[in-house]
Amino acid sequence: xxxxxxxxxxxxxxxxxxxxxxxxxxxxxxxxxxxxxxxxxxxxxxxxxxxxxxxxxxxxxxxxxxxxxxxxxxxxxxxxxxxxxxxxxxxxxxxxx
Numbered sequence: 807x808x809x810x811x812x813x814x815x816x817x818x819x820x821x822x823x824x825x826x827x828x829x830x831x832x833x834x835x836x837x838x839x840x841x842x843x844x845x846x847x848x849x850x851x852x853x854x855x856x857x858x859x860x861x862x863x864x865x866x867x868x869x870x871x872x873x874x875x876x877x878x879x880x881x882x883x884x885x886x887x888x889x890x891x892x893x894x895x896x897x898x899x900x901x902x903x
Contacts, residue, residue: 834859834892834896835858835859837892838857838859838888838892838896838897839857839859841888841891841892842854842857842864842866843857844891845884845887845888850868850873850877853868853869853870853873854866854867854869855867855868855869859896859897862896862897862898862899863897863898863899863901864885864888864897864899864901865900865901865903866900866901866902866903867903868902868903874902874903877902878902881900881902884900885897885898885899885900
């Protein structure tokens with residue numbers, strides 16, 4: 807019980823630190839990039855040159871126009887998969903370029 811209480815306190819302290827230092831946006835940017843890498847297979851990751859979250863829009867730069875066109879048909883599914891991976895509704899739009 808004491809260990810569980812201690813862990814809970816540590817979690818609260820970390821969350822407070824993140825909030826006080828306004829780090830959540832930066833953490834979200836890193837987590838979105840990791841989620842993209844995890845969700846997409848190596849075929850897509852090999853052609854991904856940049857993944858950037860700005861506000862609620864995910865900008866993904868791809869070096870293949872064919873892949874960009876193919877992924878554009880599944881934007882809403884990609885958004886759903888990323889938000890599910892993050893366990894929060896962070897991405898509302900995706901721009902493939």
